Amino acid sequence: MATPTEALEAVMPTTRELVLDLHRRMVRIRRFEERAGKLVESGDMPGFLHLYVGQEAVAAGVCSALTDADQITSTHRGHGHAIAKGADFRPMFAELYGKTTGYCKGRGGSMHIVDMNRGMLGANAIVGGGIPIAVGAAFASQYRGDGTVAVSFFGDGATNIGAFHESVNMAAVLNLPVIFVIENNGYAEFTPQDRHMKLTDIADRASSYGIPGVIVDGMDALAVRDVALVAIERAKRGEGPTLIEAKTYRYFDHQGIKGMRILYRDPAEVEAWKTRDAINLIEAIGVERGLVSAEEFAEIWAQTEADIEDGIEFARNSPDPDPVDILDDVYTS
Amino acid sequence: MTTRELTYVKAFNEGMHQVMAEDPDVFLIGEDVAGYGGVFHMFDGLLTEFGGTRVVDTPISEQAIIGLGVGAAARGLRPVCDLMFMDFVGVAMDQIFNQAAKMKYMFGGNVSVPLTITTAGGAGMSAAAQHSQSLEAWLAHIPGLKVAMPASPYDAKGLIVGAIRDDNPTIVVLNKKMLGVKGPVPEELYSIPFGVANVVREGSNATIVAIGRMVVEAEKAAANLEAAGISVEIIDPRSVQPLDIDTILTSVKKTHRVLVVHEAVEFGGIGAEISSQIQESAFDYLDAPVTRLAAPFAPVPFAPILENAYVPDAPRIEAVVRRLLERK
Ligand SMILES: Cc1ncc(C[n+]2csc(CCOP(=O)(O)OP(=O)(O)O)c2C)c(N)n1
Ligand SMILES: [Mg+2]
Numbered sequence: 001m002a003t004p005t006e007a008l009e010a011v012m013p014t015t016r017e018l019v020l021d022l023h024r025r026m027v028r029i030r031r032f033e034e035r036a037g038k039l040v041e042s043g044d045m046p047g048f049l050h051l052y053v054g055q056e057a058v059a060a061g062v063c064s065a066l067t068d069a070d071q072i073t074s075t076h077r078g079h080g081h082a083i084a085k086g087a088d089f090r091p092m093f094a095e096l097y098g099k100t101t102g103y104c105k106g107r108g109g110s111m112h113i114v115d116m117n118r119g120m121l122g123a124n125a126i127v128g129g130g131i132p133i134a135v136g137a138a139f140a141s142q143y144r145g146d147g148t149v150a151v152s153f154f155g156d157g158a159t160n161i162g163a164f165h166e167s168v169n170m171a172a173v174l175n176l177p178v179i180f181v182i183e184n185n186g187y188a189e190f191t192p193q194d195r196h197m198k199l200t201d202i203a204d205r206a207s208s209y210g211i212p213g214v215i216v217d218g219m220d221a222l223a224v225r226d227v228a229l230v231a232i233e234r235a236k237r238g239e240g241p242t243l244i245e246a247k248t249y250r251y252f253d254h255q256g257i258k259g260m261r262i263l264y265r266d267p268a269e270v271e272a273w274k275t276r277d278a279i280n281l282i283e284a285i286g287v288e289r290g291l292v293s294a295e296e297f298a299e300i301w302a303q304t305e306a307d308i309e310d311g312i313e314f315a316r317n318s319p320d321p322d323p324v325d326i327l328d329d330v331y332t333s
Numbered sequence: 334m335t336t337r338e339l340t341y342v343k344a345f346n347e348g349m350h351q352v353m354a355e356d357p358d359v360f361l362i363g364e365d366v367a368g369y370g371g372v373f374h375m376f377d378g379l380l381t382e383f384g385g386t387r388v389v390d391t392p393i394s395e396q397a398i399i400g401l402g403v404g405a406a407a408r409g410l411r412p413v414c415d416l417m418f419m420d421f422v423g424v425a426m427d428q429i430f431n432q433a434a435k436m437k438y439m440f441g442g443n444v445s446v447p448l449t450i451t452t453a454g455g456a457g458m459s460a461a462a463q464h465s466q467s468l469e470a471w472l473a474h475i476p477g478l479k480v481a482m483p484a485s486p487y488d489a490k491g492l493i494v495g496a497i498r499d500d501n502p503t504i505v506v507l508n509k510k511m512l513g514v515k516g517p518v519p520e521e522l523y524s525i526p527f528g529v530a531n532v533v534r535e536g537s538n539a540t541i542v543a544i545g546r547m548v549v550e551a552e553k554a555a556a557n558l559e560a561a562g563i564s565v566e567i568i569d570p571r572s573v574q575p576l577d578i579d580t581i582l583t584s585v586k587k588t589h590r591v592l593v594v595h596e597a598v599e600f601g602g603i604g605a606e607i608s609s610q611i612q613e614s615a616f617d618y619l620d621a622p623v624t625r626l627a628a629p630f631a632p633v634p635f636a637p638i639l640e641n642a643y644v645p646d647a648p649r650i651e652a653v654v655r656r657l658l659e660r661k
Contacts, residue, residue: 098636109635323642
């Protein structure tokens with residue numbers, strides 16, 4: 001798996017600011033997910049959640065290389081992408097609680113967070129549904145010549161759906177500035193990768209479309225950021241899309257924190273991945289290289305905690321939608 | 334027959350077990366249907382009983398799942414292809430409506446497609462716009478397809494068996510909110526053919542034609558109305574394609590007032606078709622316009638307060654029936 005090479009280190013040095021930035025994004029995702037998961041399981045919050053815990057380095061690494069003008073599309077497991085792209089806790093919690101102050105005014109819930117101000121073009125409950133939409137966003141970038149790029153995040157399972165293949169091929173043919181990011185967590189729901197495809201490395205699929213396929217350690221936010229930067233630069237030069245496969249893992253169940261009805265993964269496998277935890281890794285790098293102190297990292301955790309409490313409080317105190325408005329926004333008036 | 338109480342999903346599951354034991358040409362294919370038994374427990378135990386040749390997990394590839402079923406059905410097998418959530422028919426729609434539905438007719442009667450599609454529809458779970466839809470009218474509009482929506486454990490078992498034994502492409506839409514609902518189910522294998530409505534309750538003052546889970550809500554409303562001296566007849570068409578209009582007309586000619594209730598949006602819904610057929614065939618028997626109660630013309634909202642307002646329920650059914658009876 002690719003780690004930052006010395007050559008990359010020279011042009012893209014690991015600075016204190018970068019370590020703090022990636023750490024903050026990842027901690028915000030982790031604590032949001034852990035809290036939200038508990039709130040649903042205690043019955044305080046409606047619906048069900050697909051939690052992103054374990055995969056934080058992918059969203060954080062990629063989104064740290066983007067600006068608000070760059071667009072992303074996301075999945076059913078989308079909270080991490082939204083937070084990494086800069087979404088605020090208040091409207092996120094409010095959306096999960098189905099309140100008017102939520103990102104979708106309570107209409108969408110967990111699987112449909114959107115933040116047009118931050119280039120978060122929406123989470124999607126249809127597997128593969130977001131992939132062609134990112135191609136469209138990239139088409140707009142090329143059309144306008146505004147130098148922006150689009151990124152589509154999706155899972156290993158999603159690469160088996162027709163929309164993936166059609167989208168990557170079309171983006172390749174049209175040289176569109178789009179980056180396809182596979183978050184390979186080894187499972188599509190309860191089906192392991194070796195039972196849903198014959199490939200070990202999904203990045204190999206890139207060769208079918210004549211574009212670069214890159215494998216990266218999805219537990220290493222710095223490594224993810226590096227490959228994202230290379231892909232973004234390539235896209236901006238007009239050389240077309242890149243397929244990035246980030247090897248990662250989800251710590252919780254497909255849906256919710258726990259609730260495995262059958263044992264579809266070996267608990268030892270889960271524990272093994274946790275020893276390579278993305279947040280532990282960045283903290284170790286920060287401290288070992290003398291860039292960030294343990295106290296500074298602790299401060300980020302504490303600040304995140306406070307922001308989460310504030311977000312939950314805000315959401316709980318926000319008004320419910322009024323059914324009288326149920327037909328609003330079906331069409332643009 | 335020995336009858337006992339089973340949940341809706343257990344009854345469906347029992348039907349799958351029995352029909353697979355009866356007919357070796359029946360196989361099941363879909364996402365997480367084998368090792369996991371389906372995300373709604375619909376297929377529990379089938380892998381253990383029938384093995385990996387007949388109970389097959391697939392990649393996330395809905396178009397190929399249905400297409401595989403079409404091809405295997407054309408070769409004479411009886412595939413059961415699962416689509417998990419009804420919303421996912423969109424991904425597989427070409428194989429459903431251009432291929433499966435049309436082969437019999439387009440090929441001059443030469444090819445039969447005894448394919449069964451199973452899926453779960455309906456709102457009320459805070460699953461939002463892409464996991465809550467009721468798209469039966471969309472499917473029922475396509476000549477060649479048959480669509481059933483079981484509204485009780487008894488029907489969940491009988492209709493899946495009826496669907497698999499049917500020589501046409503059929504779609505059985507379970508209701509997610511009914512999975513745990515209990516009711517009497519015979520132990521023996523039995524089949525309910527498509528196109529035979531169920532008179533759920535007899536009555537004389539008004540008819541409610543209810544689709545899917547709305548049958549349960551209509552029953553609650555009818556019980557309340559009975560206490561107020563109003564006698565309601567409830568007809569569950571069971572399948573919306575084919576539609577047993579005769580049973581509905583017989584009821585209308587007796588009660589002279591009719592309400593059609595469904596979860597799908599009102600515009601262009603099955604209620605529009607039923608209402609139109611009643612007015613064409615029984616206009617002179619009506620004492621009030623045929624009335625519909627259905628979802629507003631919007632995607633299914635997430636917030637529970639909005640979703641509750643969106644899906645028709647017993648109190649609203651009761652209120653509409655009372656209004657129907659006020660008309661002289
Ligand atoms: C078209 C479609 N098919 C099936 C599903 C049900 N489903 C939701 S998530 C999921 C697994 C997705 O696996 P993957 O793409 O690897 O993402 P992960 O859940 O691992 O993040 C499935 C099958 C869906 N939402 N949409
Ligand atoms: Mg996966």
